[in-house]
Amino acid sequence: MKSFHKVRPELREWILATARAGHGVPEVLRLLKEAGYDAAQSRRAVSEVLDLPLSSLNAVTPRPSGRRPAHPQAPAVALDDRAIRVSISVDSPTLRVLEGLLTPSECDDLIEAARPRLNRAMTVDKDGRQQVDAARTSQGMFFALGETPMIAALEERLARLLDMPVEFGEGLQVLHYLPGQEYEPHHDWFDPSQPGYSAITARGGQRVASVVMYLNTPEEGGGTGFPAIGLTVTAMRGSAVYFAYETGEQASLHAGLPVVRGEKWIATKWLRERSFKG
Incomplete structure (x- = not known):
């Protein structure tokens, strides 16, 4: 191993x-x-150069090398029979608002397929177990990868758009919010300092990006807020917000804002750095 005093x-x-x-x-x-450097000495070097407390680096686990999504760059991306428009582009965190990702009929079909299977939405605790969390008050369900032709077609579309294999994605989750329901500010990536990190990343590795797709337009409220950059993405049927955080990007903090009037339906796809297939 290389070293440096x-x-x-x-x-x-x-x-x-x-x-x-x-x-x-x-x-x-x-x-x-x-590059062959010793882990402890690397932490000391980064601490010195970036003026960070060494104690804050001791729990940081280097991200394993893995596949990264290709971020849509052009104002419009031609895909199959549609033009997906990039209406908002942010560099830090990497964020794109995508208009026209889904057709109205696809949105309606996803809602109706998910509706009979809804249950209280869960979060993952520090040990990697599913739990009910007061910060998340919606109902939700998961589709298996490729569960139906409609789901398979959507997963293939996202894979082509982001140049990521379908199997690098978790199963599609559909969530339903009623007035007053929300998901308080949180990160989608897994904290390496938590004791359940190894267990939850053993299959597929770390999360590297999210795609939140809006299946309807709430009468009022229900957008996705990014407080670190002062941005709220309006929930509009057929559009989506894509954001990446492959290095544990703190600015990817986001919230499902409360629905004020009406209801909100979204579909979320989380991407991993490796294959998530069991």
């Missing part, structure tokens, strides 16, 4: 340049590990 100028410049390019601490540590 003092941070050499060229390594200092590399750490600074990598961080400035938008790579988080877990990604910097992963790259140092792949």
Whole structure:
């Protein structure tokens, strides 16, 4: 293993340049590990160069190398018989609002297929177990990968749009919110410092991106808020918000804002860095 007692100028410049390019601490540590540097000394170097408390890095696990989604860049993306328009583009966190991802009939069909199977939506606790959480008050259900031709077609569309294999996605989740229901601010990625991290990432690895698809337009409220960047994405039928966080991006903090009037239906797809197939 390589080692260093003092941070050499060229390594200092590399750490600074990598961080400035938008790579988080877990990604910097992963790259140092792949270059052959000792983990403990890498943490000390990153602590010194980025002026971070060493204690804050001791629980950070370097992200394993894996497949990353291709972020839609053009104002409009031609896919099959539709043009998916990128109406909002943000660099940090990587975020795109996609209009025309779903047709009205696809939205209606997803709602009707999910409706009979709804239950109280769950979250994942620190040990990787499903739990009822007061922060999430909606109802929801999961489809298996490729469960129906409609689900398979949508998964294939997302795979082509993001250049990610279908099997890197978790099963599609459909959620239903009534007035007053919400999902308080949270991250979709898994915290490496939590004791259940290894168990929940053993299949598929870390989450790297999310796609939230709006299946109807609520009468009022129900958007997706990103408080760190002061952005609220309006829930409009057929559109979606895509956001990536492959290095544990703190600014990907988001919330399903309360529905004020009417109801909200969404479908969520979470992407992993490796195949999620069992």
